[in-house]
Amino acid sequence: MSLLVASIDFGTTFSGWAYSFKHEYHNNKDNIHTKNWPASSHISQKAPTVVLIKPDGKTLQSFGYEAESKYAELAETGDHKDWYYFRRFKMLLFDEKGVQRNVTIEEVGGKKLNAIDVFYHAIKYIKDDLVQTIKQQLTGEEFQETDIAWVITVPAIWNDAAKQFMRTAAEKAGIGKGKLTLALEPEAASLYCRHLPVNKNVGHSDASLYSFPEGTKYMVLDAGGGTVDITVHEIVSENTVRELHKASGGAWGGIKVDEEFEKLIDELIGPGSVDDLKRESMEEYLDLTQEFEIKKREIDPTSEKQVSIRMPSLFRHFAMIKKRKTLAELVTESKYSGKVGVTRDKFRLDKDISLSLFGSTTESIIDHIQNLLEIPIISDCSAILMVGGFSESRVLQHRIKNAFSQLHIIIPQDAGLAVMKGAVSFGFNPLFIGERIAKYTYGKQDTHLQTEKCSHAPTDLRTHSDGIMCRKLFEVLVEEGSSLKIDTVVETKPSAPIKRGQTSISKKIYASTNPNAKLVTDQGCRKIGKMSFPVDPHLFDRGHIYTTCYKFGGTEIEVRVRNDVTGELYTSTVDFLG
Template sequence: MRKLIRKLTTLTDSHVLAVAFDFGTTYSGYAFSFLDDPLTIRTNQGWIAGSDQLISLKTPTCVLLNPKKEFDSFGFEAENKFASLAEDGQHHDWLLFRRFKMLLHSNENLSRTTTVEDINGKSMPAMTIFAMSIGYLKRHFLEALNRQKTGIVDSDIKYVLTVPAIWNDNAKQFMREAAEQAGIETKRLKLSFEPEAASIWCQILTTEAKESLSKSGTQYMIIDLGGGTADISVHEKQIDNTLKELHKASGGPWGGTVVDDNYLKWLKQIFGSATMQKFKEEQMEDYFQLLREFETKKRSITPESSGKITLRLSATLKELYQKNEKVQLDDKITSLGLKDTVKFAGDKLRVDASVIKGWFDAPINSVITHVQRVLKEPNMQRVNTVLIVGGFGECKLAQDQIQKAIRNKCIIIPEGAGLVVLKGAVRYGHSQDIISSRIMPRTYGICILEKFDEQTHSSAKRMKFLDGVKYANDVFVTIIRAGEGVQIGKMISKGPYTPTDPDKTSFAVYCTEKVDPKYTTDPGCKLLGKLIVSHSNGRPRKDNTLNASFVFGDTELLVKAVNLRTGEEFATYIDCL
């Protein structure tokens, strides 16, 4: 079990500057502001894609390692260098990792030894790749800061790392440890839930959003549509201007990358999987250009888009097809029933807008179905405003379909929706008390022995006598239930508990999606970790009675135990990895 290596205190506010890293599935970036002017948010003013001179406020979440498996480059630079190596046939020993953040989504088996595959199937420890990525963003930021000659040193900085609120405890801890490996001191690191960060920034905007959200008691939903996930939260504005969560964070893998995947699947239908694989391996530069071209094109798709839309393809893709496939391309199009919707003209692929719009349907429909289900819940009836943010949230097609499906709510898309999370995370870095309470996404409890009762306990749980008393084992004692609200930093105490072992007591902490589990062996119950308390002092068990306390609401679960006779305190952050 991970030792408690940091002091059990809240984060200090002794910082001069707060910087947030938005580590996304498709793109990453950072922004910062100074404590004396926290609302003036500064971002990196442009990552350059390369030959096409595409300027972006974020860069692809993409890591390149050299043949010695050492970090070489990140983002556009990594993609371009790997493509250049591939053109000369020198890329085979290099490793390129793209879009690996989704490895952490709903991964119950995530651990420090989990591996991730690069673009050609070569594996590396995932923690190493995540740490390299965060380390690059940190170095890039510090270099930019030093060029401004601010005189600020690393110890003056509060770091914030954005994470989806729907992630499990193990994924959140994984990101924290990756950041620590990247050289960020844990006492200066804070995790920010992405929809919460968006909610915070929308309170500040001098726009329709601020006007709609300014009154205390206002209840609203935030739909954060990113590259990998849709992350949905519901908040209420409090009289002290803090934000109270009303519904546990929810969502799913319904981000913009689903559209990209549908495009690539469609191309495989036409050109064949073997040809597309050869194209990716042998014409890497053209392959990346195809992806970037589509990224730009899909942002221009609107509800009004009609007729044929031009997608540029490399001539090498058609050449590879002609070498590998026996069927002529025009005949293949006809056999797929696409003769009227797809045309080739040189390096241009002319596709009917209805086909392209179809690639958006699955993620958008999943979001709409989920949002409608949440809004129908009895305690959501006062939610009158819906905010749409995130990179995929800037998609006009997604905006239009959500607006049409949710007609009885005020739908707001704030200006610069793709940067709202990043800017809100910076603001959160200066004032973490903006979020006053959260809804617990899972039920948490501990495993104890309980006096056996034939009326309530299963006979299978009956165990041997202890001091002449019959006990049931594996009993789940609930500390807090899924769906309950909890103030940030709230401590919940349970006990007293008399040890069953004269030398030590083990508090095993479990969690489950169920509201009222009975036993820790019930389906869906997961062991998070243990706090082991030593009391090998030769005294009777009753002289070592303990109280247990649990601190909820933050990104990690703190467990404490106090020996009621001696006052000795034990504590640990539960190790979810």
């Protein structure tokens, strides 16, 4: 048993770590330690997910606030162009088609590096920082990194390839395979908030998950910087819930508001103005993004107060170059006249304009929730639990409360830390989610002897000594939407080597969104991974003796192969990265 559990909450915009010693946690589940990251003007319990790599493309210079400051310093003198500055790169993994092991990622200046290395640098920095902190706390006591059980958070809407990518980067950063668990972000937050009393909530909600009885259904809205993850849970007991509907959501996080702000600038000054700023003065671009990040959190839908944002000096120059007019003239002649003003070195946005920046993303979130609530099993949902950094936005809170006034809206005081702290709790209580819902119909490729009863379409046929074989058939392992207990194991019919001297057997795993798929080549069915396991060439004449056991219901798919002659079990790693 590990001495402590440590979590790494790897976010699109902000990341951090938390931990708790086993004896501390069991005495008080709120006893979870986090780091205070020093910024230039404040202290934060998370740091920007920013990685600065030296010009050699291999050496990490800094992470977080330190990376922001160093890069701004380099940009001020024009010495930044050979450096690699990565921000908001986690969204690379939000790809329904999957991600490749050797995929590259582009930094703000346009240069590329292997994505796995960028993720590795970030995770290693956070891991080493946490380990160093613990060692300082335990001065004089024996402590090894192997005493730590690690939990890294991932979005519930990520596919299997993205999860493996994160695990691969973590293992490269020195976290042992057997010491690492992946926790789904909304589940971790749900676990953390399950023990929070009413007085730990924001606003005037008189409800908490702590007081809900068994059978209560609630929705977890995990709104982060990049994605919004939505799951629906039903309380089974004090320490267990079950998932009622597969995780869903989209790229509707807080950075969408940033994108709308940049679109506004381009509409006012001219297309490409933000890109021009980035190219000509990276220092001013960084200042602008940091300024808006702060202002974005302050926008209050109940206030008529204007939002003032410091304006890069180059914008006045761009106005003259692009439109041959002053910036004030452009604003006055635009459709935003009277709603956007220019005063000295600031843009001033009135209430309607500042709130409009949230329009697209909040509408997407609300529409999605409304659609979910029309599903019969979810229609009697009692509450929405809002967690994640974007859930701290007053605008999002206000719009969710207005749209779903019939439900309890629960917002913990530290909504942005709920995932990070909950991941520690998940490390101590991995069985909190008793059942999960299959996101896809998973299956494998099958072959059988052609008969008159074959109901599938014509497929790849091969002549065999026993007759004509139908190939490329889709054998279903679990169906999309089915409820899977944590230890759900599906055994397939035994397989055997096809030739003497064969030392391994390979299998492919498929996922389908088409409930009627019969063949692996049918629309909606695609290969997502492959696996192999060793076989004993001396047992070739014993026939079909290798039974494959697929374990579903966890945060990752596990596979074991059993030799039915010797009883030997072999754990096979599924490669989802290709």
